[in-house]
Amino acid sequence: MRIFTVIFIFAAAVLTLAACDGGSGGDGGGGFIPTGSILAVAERPGQNQLIKVGGTAGSVPPGSTVEVTNLDTGQTQITTGLPDGSFDPEFTGSTDDIFNVRVTDNGSLVQDEVVGVTLLRNAVERNLAQLGSVPADIIIRGATAYVINGFSNNIQVFGLNQNQPQLIGTIVVPMGSNPIAMDFLNDTIAYVANNSGQSVSVVNVETRQCETLIVGEDDIDETAPCQNVIELNGSPFEEPAGVRAANGKIYVSNNNLDESFSPMGNGFITVIDPGTNQITDTIEATGANTTSMLVLNEILYVLNNGNVLFDFDTSLFTCDFDFPPSIDEIDLQTDNVVDTIDIALSEQNNLVCLPNNLTADGDGFAYTGLGLVGALLKVDLLTGEVINGPANPIIITDLSGLNNTADVVIKDNLLFTSLFNTDQIAVLDTDTDQVNPFPYITPFPAGIRADDPNAVLFDGVQSLAARSGGGFTGADIYFITGISEQLGSLDSTLETQ
Numbered sequence: 001m002r003i004f005t006v007i008f009i010f011a012a013a014v015l016t017l018a019a020c021d022g023g024s025g026g027d028g029g030g031g032f033i034p035t036g037s038i039l040a041v042a043e044r045p046g047q048n049q050l051i052k053v054g055g056t057a058g059s060v061p062p063g064s065t066v067e068v069t070n071l072d073t074g075q076t077q078i079t080t081g082l083p084d085g086s087f088d089p090e091f092t093g094s095t096d097d098i099f100n101v102r103v104t105d106n107g108s109l110v111q112d113e114v115v116g117v118t119l120l121r122n123a124v125e126r127n128l129a130q131l132g133s134v135p136a137d138i139i140i141r142g143a144t145a146y147v148i149n150g151f152s153n154n155i156q157v158f159g160l161n162q163n164q165p166q167l168i169g170t171i172v173v174p175m176g177s178n179p180i181a182m183d184f185l186n187d188t189i190a191y192v193a194n195n196s197g198q199s200v201s202v203v204n205v206e207t208r209q210c211e212t213l214i215v216g217e218d219d220i221d222e223t224a225p226c227q228n229v230i231e232l233n234g235s236p237f238e239e240p241a242g243v244r245a246a247n248g249k250i251y252v253s254n255n256n257l258d259e260s261f262s263p264m265g266n267g268f269i270t271v272i273d274p275g276t277n278q279i280t281d282t283i284e285a286t287g288a289n290t291t292s293m294l295v296l297n298e299i300l301y302v303l304n305n306g307n308v309l310f311d312f313d314t315s316l317f318t319c320d321f322d323f324p325p326s327i328d329e330i331d332l333q334t335d336n337v338v339d340t341i342d343i344a345l346s347e348q349n350n351l352v353c354l355p356n357n358l359t360a361d362g363d364g365f366a367y368t369g370l371g372l373v374g375a376l377l378k379v380d381l382l383t384g385e386v387i388n389g390p391a392n393p394i395i396i397t398d399l400s401g402l403n404n405t406a407d408v409v410i411k412d413n414l415l416f417t418s419l420f421n422t423d424q425i426a427v428l429d430t431d432t433d434q435v436n437p438f439p440y441i442t443p444f445p446a447g448i449r450a451d452d453p454n455a456v457l458f459d460g461v462q463s464l465a466a467r468s469g470g471g472f473t474g475a476d477i478y479f480i481t482g483i484s485e486q487l488g489s490l491d492s493t494l495e496t497q
Contacts (some may be wrong), residue, residue: 038101039494040117041439045095051117053099054088054438061085064105071114072097088438095119121445123494124425125475126459128164129487132156135480136180138487140465144168145478146205147487148192150178155192157208158487161472165487169208173201174222183243183250185274191250193240200240200252201226202277214277230277236270244293246300247332250274253290253302263288263307263323269300271335286340287326292358294366299338300330301366301381303358306345308372317372317402319345319353319390327358327366327379341384343377344391349399352377352390359408359415361430367415369405373397374419374426376405378433394433396426396443409464409477414440414492416477418461423447425461425479425490444490447481459484 037059042049053068060066060081068089069076077089081103091099095117103111132149139146145158145165154172158165173179178196184205185191192201199215213226216235223229239255250272258264267290271281287304294301307323310316327341345353354371361367364382369375374397378388388394397403397419404420414437415428424443428435436442445451447459460483467476475489 038113038115039439040099040115041120041441042095042117043120043442043445045119047094048092049095050441051091051093051095051097052088052438052441053091053101053115055086056438057084057086059085060087060103061105061110064103064110067102069100070097071100086438118439118494120440120442123491124444124446124488125490126446126488127486128489129158129167131480131485131487133485135462135482135485137182137463138465138478138480139182140467140478141184143472145465146182147480148179148182150180150195153177153179155179155182155203157205160467171203171205171208171210172225173203173210174213174224174226176222177201181242183245185245185250191243191245193243193252195239195241197221198235198237198240200237200243200272212277214272232279236279236282238264240270241291242293244295244300246295248274249280251293251300253293255289255291257289267304269302269330281335283330283335283337285328286337287328288323292356292368294358294360295332296360296364296381298332300332301358302328302330303355303368304328305354305356308354318350321345325353325355339384341379341386343379343386343389346390349390349393351399351402352393357407359410361410365430367408367410369408369417371404372402373399374403374405374422375399376408376417376428394428394435396435397422406462407464409466411466411476411492416464416466416492418464418479419443420460420462420482421449421458422453423449423459423461425464425477439494446479446488446490447484459486
C-alpha cells in the first residue's frame with residue numbers, strides 16, 4: 001500500500017505545482033551499449049561529466065592491476081581489483097569519450113577492452129502511458145501490470161510484452177471508492193481495498209469485472225458496477241489501506257483515521273474468508289495508521305505507520321511522538337498478534353518518520369521508505385532488531401530537506417526506491433547497504449526535477465513494481481508518477497543483457 005493521501009497533502013502543503021513532463025528518457029549523447037561487465041557510466045550527456053569506468057563484481061581477478069586510459073584525453077588511472085573482483089575509478093570528461101581498460105594479473109595481460117559511455121538516463125523511459133486520476137499503486141503479475149487509480153475509481157491493465165506497454169483493459173469499481181491497494185487470491189480473482197468507500201471489491205482480472213462488493217451496512221453508497229453486494233453489520237472497514245492474501249484468507253489493513261487524517265486510535269486488520277466473503281476476525285493493531293503487510297515464515301508482518309504533525313502557521317512538518325511506528329507480527333494460524341517490533345523516533349532526526357511500504361529481501365531483512373525525507377529504515381524481521389531506525393537511517397538524500405522515499409522494491413540483491421520530490425529512482429545494494437553502487441553511480445533521472453533540481457514543477461515519481469523471472473528483454477522496473485499521472489520504466493541491466 002502506498003500512503004498517497006499523505007503524499008498528496010504533503011505536495012500541496014509545500015506549495016508545489018504539478019505538471020506533466022513532455023520528455024523521454026533517451027535524449028541523445030553517449031548511446032554506447034555495453035556488452036559485458038566492464039562499463040563506463042555517466043548520468044547524463046555533455047562535457048565535464050562525472051564518468052566512472054569500472055567493473056561489477058567478478059569482472060577482474062582480485063588484486064589484479066587495472067589501467068584505465070581516456071583515449072580522447074590521454075588521462076590514465078591505475079587501480080587494483082577489489083576482493084570481489086570489482087573496480088570503479090572516476091574521470092571527468094565528455095560522454096563522447098572512449099576508454100581503454102587493460103587488466104594484468106601476475107604480469108600477464110588478461111583483459112584489454114575499449115568501452116564507450118553508457119548513460120543512466122537512457123535506461124529510463126518516461127510517459128509511456130497516461131494514467132487515471134490520482135494513481136495509487138502499480139502491481140506486476142507475470143507480463144501484466146495493474147495500475148490502481150484512486151480518483152478514477154478503476155484499475156488499468158497493461159500488457160508488458162510489447163515494445164511499449166499496451167492498455168488491454170480497465171476494471172471499474174464503484175464511484176467514490178478511491179481504490180488504493182490490491183492483492184491476488186489466484187490467477188483470476190483479486191481483492192481491492194477501497195480507501196474512501198470503506199469497502200473491498202472482489203474483481204475478476206480475466207473478465208475485468210467487479211464481481212462482489214464487501215461493505216458495511218453503515219457505509220453503503222454506490223455499488224455499481226459490482227454484480228453482487230455483501231452487506232456486513234456496522235462499519236467493518238475504516239480507511240482500508242492494504243490487502244494481503246495468505247493462508248487461504250484475505251487480510252485487510254485499516255488506517256482508522258479521522259477527517260483530518262489523524263489517528264482515531266490504533267489501526268486494525270479485517271480478516272475475510274474468500275470462500276464466503278464474510279469477515280471471520282478483526283485483529284487490533286498495537287499502533288496507529290496500519291497499512292503495509294508482508295508474509296514471511298507463516299507470520300504476517302503489519303506496519304503501523306504512526307503519524308506526522310503539520311503546523312499551518314509555519315508550514316513545517318514534524319514527527320508525532322505520540323504515535324510512533326511499529327511492526328506487528330501476526331500468527332497466520334491463530335490470527336493473534338504474537339510480537340511487536342517497536343521503532344523508536346529520534347528527537348535529533350525529527351523528520352525521520354511515517355514509514356510506508358514494507359518490503360523484505362530473501363534473508364528476512366525488511367526495508368521501508370519514509371514520508372518526509374529521502375531515507376530508508378531497515379529491520380531484521382526474524383530477530384526483531386531495528387538495524388537502521390530513525391536515529392541512524394540509511395540516507396539517500398539530505399535529511400534537512402523534504403523528500404519522500406515513496407516506495408521500495410527489491411530485485412535480486414538490488415533495492416530500488418522512488419524519490420517523490422526529486423523525481424529520481426535510487427539504488428541500494430542490499431548485501432552492503434551501499435547507496436549508488438557501481439554501475440548505478442547516481443539515482444536514475446525519472447522526471448522534471450531530476451533534470452532541473454530547481455524546477456517548481458515536478459512529476460512525483462511514486463510507486464514501483466518489478467518484473468520477475470526471465471524470458472523478456474528491456475525494462476524490468478516500472479514506475480508511476482503521482483503528480484503528472486504517467487507510467488514509466490527503467491532497464492536496470494543498462495541493456496547489458
